[in-house]
Amino acid sequence: MGRVLAAVVKIVIASLMAGAVLSALNISAAEILSEIGLTPEAVFAMLRTGAEWAIPNLVLGSLVIVPIWLVTMLLRPPRN
Structure with a gap:
């Protein structure tokens, strides 16, 4: 981090x-x-279009990835 x-x-x-x-x-x-x-308006429109595409895909992907990560963290052997 x-x-x-x-x-x-x-x-x-x-x-x-x-x-x-x-x-x-x-x-x-x-x-x-x-x-x-x-123009600044065109840039903001592109950013908005990108966010409209990315946010649903992030949520959908996290519905798969987060449970897999959680299970692997729970099943990992304890460290010292």
């Missing part, structure tokens, strides 16, 4: 640094999106 948290902190720090540099160069997210032919 510590490695994941350390990775998240590194990503946050790198993102803040990149954002500060881009802000100093007067470059905004809207300008970058318009350069690649997207």
Whole structure:
């Protein structure tokens, strides 16, 4: 868990640094999106579409995976 948290902190720090540099160069997210032919609304629509696909699949998969994981944890021999 510590490695994941350390990775998240590194990503946050790198993102803040990149954002500060881009802000100093007067470059905004809207300008970058318009350069690649997207709008903020289109990005949010893609995120919403992705979430609408992912959430039901996550729930369905967890209905299979969680019970299997629970049984394997219960049947595992005890550690020292």
